[in-house]
Amino acid sequence: MAEPRLFGIPPGADFPAAFVAGLIARHGAGPPEALARAEVFVNTRRMQRRIEAAFDAGPARLLPRLQLVTDIGARLPLPGLPPTLPPLRRRLELARLVAALLERAPELAPGTAAFDLAESLGALFDEMQGEGVPPEKLEELDVSDQSGHWQRSLTFINLVRNFLSEAGAEAIDAEARQRLAVEALIARWDKAPPEHPVIVAGSTGSRGTTARLMQAVARLPQGAVVLPGFDFDMPPHGWAALTDARSGEDHPQFRFARLCEALGMEPGAVHPWHEAATAPDPARNRTLSLVLRPAPVTDQWLSEGRDMPDPRAAMARVTLIEAPGPREEAGAIALILRDAVERGVRAALVTPDRVLTRQVTAALDRWGIIPDDSAGRPLELTAPGRFLRQTAALLVAPPPADALMALLKHPLAATGGAEGGKERGAHVLHARELELHLRRRGIPHPHGQDIRAWGEAREEHRDWAFWLAEVLEAVPAPERRPLAEHLKAHLRLAETLAAGPGQEGAGELWLKAAGIEALRQMQALEREAAHGGEVTPAEYAALIHQILAEREVRETVAADSRVMIWGTLEARAQGADLVIAAGLNEGVWPAQPGADPWLNRQMRHAVGLLLPERRIGLSAHDFQQAAGAAELVLTRALRDAEAQTVPSRWLNRLTNYLGGISDEGRAALAEMRARGNHWLALARRLDAAENRVEPARRPAPRPPVEVRPRRLSITEISHLVRDPYAIYARHVLGLRPLDPLRPQPEASQRGTVVHTIMERFLRSVGDGAPLTTGTLMDIAREVMEAEVPWPLARRLWLARLARIAGWIVEGEASRLAGAFPAALEKDCTLKLEDPRFTLTGRIDRVDLLADGTFAVYDYKTGSVPTRKQVRHFDPQLPLSALAVSRGAVEGVAPGAVTQAAYIGLGTNPKFTPIEIDAALLEEAETSLFRLVSTYLDPSTGYVSRRAMFRSAYPGDYDHLARHGEWEDSDAPEPEDVGR
Template sequence: MTEGGAGARLFGLPPGADFPAAFVDGLLARMRETPPEALARVTVYLNSARMLAAVRGAFDARGPRLLPRLRLVTDLAGDPLVAVPPAVPPLRRRLELARLVGELVARERTFAPGTPVFDLADSLATLLAEMQGEGVAPDAFEAANLAENHAAHWERSLAVIRIVARYFAADAEPDAEARQRRVVEAMAGRWARTAPADPVIVAGSTGSRGATQVLIRAVASLPNGAVVLPGFDFDMPDFAWTSLSAGPIPNEDHPQYRFFALARSLGLGADAVQRWIDTPAPDPARNRIISLSLRPAPVTDQWMAEGGTLGQLAAPTARLTLIEAPTPRAEALAIALRLRKAAEGGKRAHLVTPDRILARRVTAALDRWGILPDDSAGRPLVQSAPGRLLRHVAQLFGRRVSAEALIVLLKHPLAATGGKDRGPHLRFTRELELSLRRHGPAFPTQDRLEAWAGATAEADRMAWVRWIGASLAGVEEAGERPLAACVETHLALSGSLAAGPFGSVEGSELWRKEAGQLALTTMEGLRREAAHGARFSPAGYADLVTALLSAANVRQTATAHPLIAIRGTLEARVGGADVTILAGLNEGVWPAAPAPDPWLSRQMRLKAGLLLPERQIGLSAHDYQQAAGAADVVLSRAARDDDAETVPSRWLARLTNLIAGLPEQGGPEALEAMRRRGREWLDLAAALERPRAAVPPAARPAPRPPLDARPRELAVTGISTLIRDPYAIYARHILRLFPLDPLSGRPDARLRGKILHDIVERFVRGRPVVETPAEAEARLLALSDEILKAKVPWPSARRIWRTRIARIAPAFVAAEAIRAARGMPMVVEEMGAVLVENSGFTLTARPDRIDALADGRVHIYDYKSGSPPSPKQQRSFDKQLFLEAAMAERGAFRVIGPCRVEGASYIQLGGEGREAAVEINPESLGETWQSLARLIAAFDRRETGYTSRRAMFGAYSAGDYDHLARFGEWEMASPSSPEDVG
């Protein structure tokens, strides 16, 4: 293990190398002259569990032998043999920090407004872990050069850091990161006194974390120690290494900076890093190109000087493909096709990306061929069935249970799974949903649910409703409570919903399978540590649960394809793939945008010795360089995302600029070849999306049903629809298709109009014989309060609408007094009907109000919450008042009989509350009735079709049946396509 002489205990493997295989080969070569048992005395510390498994697999592939002791660097935090107290559970520390942050936010209302307290506690916990890992004590922030000249925001941050200084005391219970560093420092101290006789190796780690770097330095200083670095760039010249420390701020965003800093901390130069094994990289020439493209900014001018030494670029880029997709979907499909091609050829392919959305898109695309990739990240617990149920339940507390929230819970696949038969639950849920959609209410109470159940004689239905009530009892009244109480009620409600009315939570599916077990572990951990948390509001507790569920991932249990895998960028250094796809190479994705730090400024971090945002970018750059050196590489990005142009990753931009700027080496041609190979996959993806047969767009429908199927009765509002959109009459009255009301009730214009009609109707019906304007206005507002309270469950909408009614109340009352002096309401929301002569067609109407005047004539009123139609619209389309007047003269309304119509008016119940008169005379009524007869006669002919959107008020006016008519495949100017149906 001392090969290479003094100072040669740092070794490296080039980017793209199969690190596990090369590491094992190098170790076996060094142990070749030792007895077999000597290998068993070697201790190897590896950076990740996947690396450890890959190294063990590499040993297995080389025949039976004794294995070295393979350990993880992170396992040192749990080493029981070191005299350091056990680490505090991370959740306990975060709950303690959440309490402290909550107190800060309560005192300082301007500090991070709108940010959930637990999110701030998470960021503070991350800062504390970083300080502990880097060995930065809170005292470092008390230095004058840090505390001076900083904004009040940072002064508050320093106050918080002083509060949490208790966690840095010698007798404090350590966090996992603090214990890791203490254990490593204890080991390093022991080794400094007495070096271990057996070899110790650290492999696969870049030393990016403070405690790991301490371990690496300690191992590198041992006589029998060795550090094997992944992706070390042996092609960088000395001046490039030196430039990494040039300037006041080091170039930490360079992929090799961590190695440079490690060597410098040991008093060595980068040239001291030796090759662990002579096996070359998969493509050394390509590694030189990528190395040159990633040169630090101070020496980027060497591109032109050193570019000529790269030789012809066609060969090094021959196995390099560049996919520049127009959209993320096209990128995902192209990647899926490349992965499928690899699987068909028996090649191992890895998709490496930090973009989890892209990874899920690729997984969905592969599903069409039955390929399930081995996704190392798994699926977030919050997106699993148990996670969704727990999240939905957590969001119930402290608010009224809406119809939408109730149905979401009842239709959840884990609801009522504790009994033997789930069928009745599903049937009751479907029927309740239809009832709530049709009749409401928006916030169903237990009394309303029991009234719905009591409409039938099913005992099980009533028991089911009472189970709902018992489960949700006290949800609305839940306020700020201790965390332990929040957890208990949350678990009790979740268990009750999962059990069902006739089952048990133990028999349900809630805590089963991997997702359920992980959810139970997460919630039990929260219950166990709840005593260390503060009091939580319902919204704060929901945020806490969502954060915990989002942090956990469920590994897939189905058998994954043995050749296709999706890996995170950190796992790219494991290597071992024949085809490596680097996807999501856009700025903000890879590299990711630095997370905002609510506690410390960049300058404070630099002076205190903490990690700068460039550190994370440098680590991402190293992951990119390591993966880009593989044998067959695909570089992929989407040019647009969410209707906005994206910016190529800085590393991809550097690579393409370098290659394109070397015409003498065939760079432009090589780059075009890379893009051409990418376009081939994009063309295949486009062909995959293209239908096999061209499907022409649908024509504008004009169905012609048989005459005996056509409606023989319509309301006056239906006549307007028949004129504007005959297809809606066909769909509703012939096909009997009715729009499904939204489940989530909302205070929209339709409800507002209904409420205003109810208020005015009751106001008119209850008018006393004698009433002053002040009394009338008070009665109107009292009725408004009563009806709004009973029928509008949204407090904000009630207040807004009440204000609008109060604004128009004086004008409305004054106008109503004039109307009362002219006549008396005789018809108020009462149905009337009349037969259209010589047609067998009945016209119906329910006028808002018809007043009988002193001269025996009548006046018709119609209430409008919006603007009334214009005179032109009334003459051609919206003939409601004209038709009602014609019906009144023909005796359609029993109370008043046949009578002359003096006039009609629209009463605006919004805006200024004005009254718009409609001129009624025998000529206009005669023309209206004749046009109605012609309209009815036209639709009594088989050749007349029900054309869709015949004369809509606006081209973009939405209709209830536009989707059925395939509007969008045809335009308003498109001719109709009559077709006999039925």
């Protein structure tokens, strides 16, 4: 052939099998060693393995020399060039330089962005070197309309350019070396063209260096380029619309059009690689070719659509699933894959959505089907990855209780004992007891001394507690220090926790595939850590997260070879009878182009860099390749976790085309959806319960009278009125809400703290301290420092108290003018005889007035109840006055109560007195007798949520009562229990 040799394999064809078939056919009856002399460059390792597997299928023959395009730079000897600069070293050194620049010019960016900016700058220069764009070309840009932003960008770009220039004598960037190696190889071929076949197979030429190699190979006397997924159905005017990158780069065939243009040939001159390399469904390929035409020429749908094959025949083996949500989408996909296994059909799920693939994998597990997942799992999500991230967080700050317990319960913690499970079991038991202690004591940030004190009080946990305390106390202070020191401390901490008490080594941390890969990454960082300079613990933890997130691990499992999960890139190198193209929503497939902080779209086009649409174009090519399969399923979810979704542009084009081209097109679309609805219906039936479980009724349990409580606090009387079920659960069943592992500042705790402040304030005044706001605030600061472990909450609560401090002092001066506190925060016990019942409580304050009577006060940091609420729901103050009048308060003799009031200490302070007299106290006593007698009646049940203040307020025992299966308006159903 006189012209450059470009060949193509149509979308949907099994590229590796078709390529091997064509290569063998071209070899013909030549000698065996002729095939072995052929040199084949492929784009991925997976493509290489698939081609080797196609040859292995037989008959026996010598294989051509297969190598990766990306290996040229590493394998080709280039005398005089320095070694390749390791990517991690480049990232660390760039981050150090960027951090130093940000320290001198903090207005450019926050200092915490150093590693992210370094990574982004490195990627920009990789692209510039790959596309052959010299840094000097950036200075030629016309940036008159955006000079401020560009000057900031140029500051960083010049920093990287100077760094690479200075480092060039000692090491060269990998992308630059690849470009130089390809140019050297091309120069060698120009002088002495190889006499053996040289072929580039399976690459789209999306990167400049690879495209340059493909152009050179296509011109060699024995060279050829075999393009994957080449659209032989595109007419010349369709190709002509792909001349401008700004309008055509998002088209699946744009890179092929650009390659043909560079070679001075028309796309129509691209030849089929082999007669056996045919599309599984040529009619569908023709339809999709028209559907995916460039945007400026989509009017050709009308002019050429009438000449297309019958839409119903073209779409006869296409299923469209439009699921209500991701769960339903995953369920339907799993059913289709299971059906394929039963039919003996090789099936592949192709999607860039890793969350969806994990959901499908979980759904397949119900049938014991383990798919062959090409991507594996991100290293950061494996057990070693999570353990390393959790231990790195310990370097940043002392761990909160929940983070500490999560780390201690991690499956890799304490796995170094010779007795294995026995020592691990003891560790888990110790951790459980420590968790209960932390919950009971409400310690939000346990330190070494807290754990040591707990161990001293519990002999059986002493050794373990002292070991853990020593581990936490050995964590260095969170200071800026060299990266190598952070890494050394991190590895020591991780290995100590993984080994367990008194054990050497690292337990099971570095075992299995994930552990081995994690160790490899940590060792790589250890080798290059000297180039990282000084970093903060937070920056170190972020770096560890980034390094782990960039790696994926394929753990050894007995996968079913008939069910595969591929990313979109892997799909090019594979072949399957059934392909499920899933996640077809905008933002997923295709993904949104990432923001470029350095060059906008116009600037990229001006200097010759790739436009953001390149990634969309590659995704479009992957879609066209997958959509050409013999049997195709297209799926999307109509909603995600947040909102309504937008269908992928390619799916949108297909449905619009079919819905508007003709009646046959609309019928084809309806049939596609009907097939999809069939699988959705099966998925719904599978998820539906075989036996419908009736929702619970609103409970009102009636336990035996002898187990009903005969002792309640004054506060619990309100609970008995509003939510009797809570009293039943607490006092009959003996259940207590589990304290949070990480307590948060709540209104109840603020109330407790304010009560303590007022008690200490009044006692200090009685001891001679001045009645001033200064005295009050000094006491408040002391109390909050001791009892409020949250700095932000301390500041907020102190500020609130300071705003009303003057009002408090003024009110206390008035109240104490003719009285003095006879009781502050004292317990009370009031016993009733018939029925036998004991009322307990803690009275906030009782003042002895000048006339010998008493005043009872109740502090409220929240809303103050109204008189009707006091009368019917919250009788706390009348019952407190009743206890005082009966002499039930510790240290207070019986006497008349003539005053009672709520002292509101919230945002809007108020003093709310209630009229107190003998009649009110008698009514309170009568109401208490009536209430107690009612719940000592066997026919009375403890109704759940009887009279909640607000329906939205949750109760501690709502989950036990199965609230949500019934409404607050439902009638209760009394039920005898405990007999």
